[in-house]
Amino acid sequence: MKVKNTNKRILRILQAILLIGTLVTTNVLFTMVTKRHIWSGQYVLDNRVGQSIVHTKVNATRGMILDRNDNVIAQQVTAYTLVAYTDKSNLDINGNPNYVKDAKKTAKALKKVLKDIDVDKVTKIINHSKKKKQLQTELGTGTKRLSKATKKKIEKLHLTGIDFVETINRTYPTTPFASNLVGFASYDEDKQEIVGKMGLEQSMDKYLAGKDGEVTYQQTVSGSVLPGTTNVIKQEENGDNVKLTLDQDLQNTVESAVKQSYEENNAESAWCVVMEPSTGKVLAWCSYPSFNQNKHQTIPTFTNLISESAYEPGSVMKPFTFATAIDTGVYPKDKTYRAGSFAYVYDDATKKITRTSGETPYPVINDAMGEDFGTVTFDQGLAYSSNVGICELLANYINYKDYGKYVKNFGFYQKVGTPYLNEVAGQKNLSMPMGYLNSGYGQGSSITVLQLLQAYTSIFNDGKMMRPYVVDSIIDPDTGKTVKKYKPKEVGQPISSDTAKEVRELMSHVTDEDASGAKFAMDGVDMVAKTGTGEIYDTETGKYKEDIYTSSVMAAAPQGNPKVMVYWGMVSTNYINYSAEPFKTIMKAALVSQGVSGSDGNSSNDEDTTYDKWESYKMPSLANHSMNYADEQLAGKKVNVIKIGNGNNVIDQYPYADDTINSNDHVFVLTDGDTIKMPNMKGWTRKDITAFWQLTGISIQTSGYGKVKSQNIEAGKTITSSTHIQVELK
The missing domain is CATH 3.90.1310.10 (Penicillin-binding protein 2a (Domain 2))
Structure with a gap:
């Protein structure tokens, strides 16, 4: 009995030894093949220390x-x-x-x-x-x-x-x-x-x-870090955050609008910059062709059109010629000149340019598109964008040396110096009479968009010229502290405050009904503007191209104290019938981004309420409703309601239902009353006058351009279709 038990015990021991041996052998064989323990899954090589200490970089x-x-x-x-x-x-x-x-x-x-x-x-x-x-x-x-x-x-x-x-x-x-x-x-x-x-x-x-760090560690044969051996030689320093002056929402709007201009007009290039004229702070910056920054394998151009490309801007340069004449006291405000074409001769001895009707060895300078505006004032010359008016100023009123000094003081033909931007200076060509005259209306000499933006701040900022800048600050990401802060920088005062205001007044008529920039006019926005159509010089042929031009507009609002300035432009064969809607979209978005309306806030109509902040609404349907209903629908909307007639029910309206209305707009409501009183029309636009005329059937005789300054019928008096109403716009 004892022998049998002993044999069983020996058998169990042998079985256990065999099982353990089998498991050990299996693990060894598995580990030899896979370099991994069968139970733990750990690589055996991780326990073997390499022969050297590894030095490695730690990226910031x-x-x-x-x-x-x-x-x-x-x-x-x-x-x-x-x-x-x-x-x-x-x-x-x-x-x-x-x-x-x-x-x-x-x-x-x-x-x-x-x-x-x-x-x-x-x-x-x-x-x-x-x-x-x-x-x-x-x-x-x-x-x-x-x-x-x-x-x-x-x-x-x-x-x-x-x-x-x-x-x-x-x-x-x-x-x-x-x-x-x-x-x-x-x-x-x-x-x-x-x-x-x-x-x-x-x-x-x-x-x-930032600055990369460095560590050392011992490495296992498999390449893993041996725990406990890491030694920091140099701690990495993460890179600073850079805060720009750009506004994301506005930038996205500008990107979309510029892309629209670029594609609709099959343009070679297009651009837009939005800026605060009082600070030089750039709020949006866009140029096309552009590219997806996440997929930059193919980039159409590495050139930044705003600062790295010089061009001949065309008539957007004219306000600076006018500013020079005004600031030097020689502007012939009340005089007229004959527009159309300007033929001239030049006396090398006296350096005098003289207009002539005879033959001349110099090319005749014409107003754009062969226009002949007849005899006009110089004020009208800017509104019509007359090249001949510029030639008259430069030949007969502005001193050549004064002109050169002012051009320099405005910062043209020299780098602006905006931090972190590459720039070119452009090319000045004022030595010959033709170059001198051409430069006054933006041809013959080249500048950059950045120079133009800087120069225009002096007009929009009461004479003080501000350098554009795009970087607001540099910030330590770990502490949140500002490492470097960029502030507005005044770089000169090329013209007086009074001159700046007078030039803005002249520019306010560029968007009048029959002026060169009429297509850019915006309801509810007191805007100053100047358009430009520039010829493009072909370096290969040595001539100007005949079928493609630069089209642009520089604008600011509101006129009295501009809060935003917008420069929009493109190079395209479509330089006449292009749409101004992309520009208007940008200007409206710019005003919204700054929280201001397009009005100066100083309406001449005592009955109007002026609202500072720009807002847009959809015009409600008021016709066939009571006046009480109309008042309820318009309550809270920052518009000025003009009630026509003494009735209690609305029979017609302007703007029409679902039209877009903006802050400070006039909304006309025609009631079923028999008596119509003369409204206070001061501050009304020609569009407002037309709306009142069409709703009432009472004709109104107008003179001048701009907004109503005076009326012959006193406000509050009863008027009928036979009343003779005259208003003067200015």
Whole structure:
């Protein structure tokens, strides 16, 4: 009995030894093949220390670029690069084969998510890696620095042998966003970090990039960091955040409007800048052709049209010629001249330009499009954009040396010096009589848009010229403290405050009904403006192009104290019948962004209420309703209601139902009453007068342009269809 029990005990011991031996042997064999413990899953090589200490760089996080309200324009994010395992010996954590078996099939599957990849190229890369017996390979264009969302989509494909390596990338949440100004940064494979390649990303790289750190550690044979051996030699310093003056909402509106102009007119280029004239703070900056900053492999142009491209702007230069004449006290305000064409001779001895009706060796200067305005005042000459008027001022009133001095003081033909922008100076050509005359209306000499913006601040800011700037501040991302702050910079006062106001008054008539900028007029906006049509010099032929021109408009509102200025332009063959709606969209958005209306806030009509903030509404349907209902519908809307007649019910209205109305607009309500009183028309526009006329059937005789300054019938008096009403606009 004892012998049997002993034998059983020995048998159990032998079985246990055999089982343990089998398990140990299995683990050893599994570990030899997979380099991983069968139970823990840990790589055995991780416990073997390498022969050397590893020195490695720790990348600093690149700073963000923000708009003026701290909305993110550019930021660094975690990204993922695709890799394909191509060695058959590669196994996953469960010991299953983990390599790409069918390269073509895998590439086609990836194409479903990554639309930009080339299936044949990806297939070739994978097969080449297999042939070279490489463990893994990256997959080339379109598979690097993918977003987290894209990574998740690929993971759902469950592709064997496809994995991700974590990396970093620069992204632009909203793009295009001032692409030629902000530029872009991308991952540099050689430097193994994100580097600014264009625009502010490049010029401000030293602030944005930060300073990399350095660590040392001991490494296992498999390449893992041995715990407890990491030593920080140098702590990384993250890049500073850069806050711009741009307004994201306004910028997005400008981007859309400029793109519309660019595409509708088949333009070679288009641009727009919105700025505060009192500070030089740029609120929006856009030029086309543009590009997606997240996909910058193909960029139409690296040139920033606003500061790096010189052009002949055309008639937007005329206000500076007028300003020179006014400021030097020689402006012939009450005199007239004969428009149409200007033929002249030049006396080299006296340096005198004299208008002539005889033959001349010099090219005759004509008003644009062959227009002949007849005999006009110089004030009218600016409104009509008469080239001949400019020639008269330069030949007969303005001193040549004075003109050169003022041109210099306005900052033309010299770099502006806006921080972090590349610039060109343009080219001055005033030495010969033709160049001198041409420059007065924006031809023959070239400037930049940036120079023009700076110069116009003196007109819109009562003589004080402000340098445009786009960077508001540089901020430490860790402490939130401001490292560097940029403030408005006055760079001169080329003209007096009185001169600036007088030029603005002249410019206020450019959008009058029969003036050169009539298409840009906006209801409810007291705007000053100047249009420009510029010829384009062809350097190859040495002549001006005959079928393509620069079309632009510089405007500011409100007239008395401009809060915003907008310069919109394009280069296109459509220089006559183009739409002004993109410009109007931008101007309205600019006023909204600044929280102001387009009115000066000093209506001459005592019965009007002036509202400071711009708001837009949809006009309600009032006809066939009571006046009480009309009052309720219009309550809260910042408009001035003109009730026509003494009735209690509405029979007609203007504007019509569903039309857009804006702050400070006049809304006309015609009632069923028998008696109509003469309204106070002071401050009314020609459109207001027409609306009253059409609703009442009472004709009104007008003279002048602008807004009503006087009326022959006293407000409050009863009027009928036989009443003779006269109003003067000014």
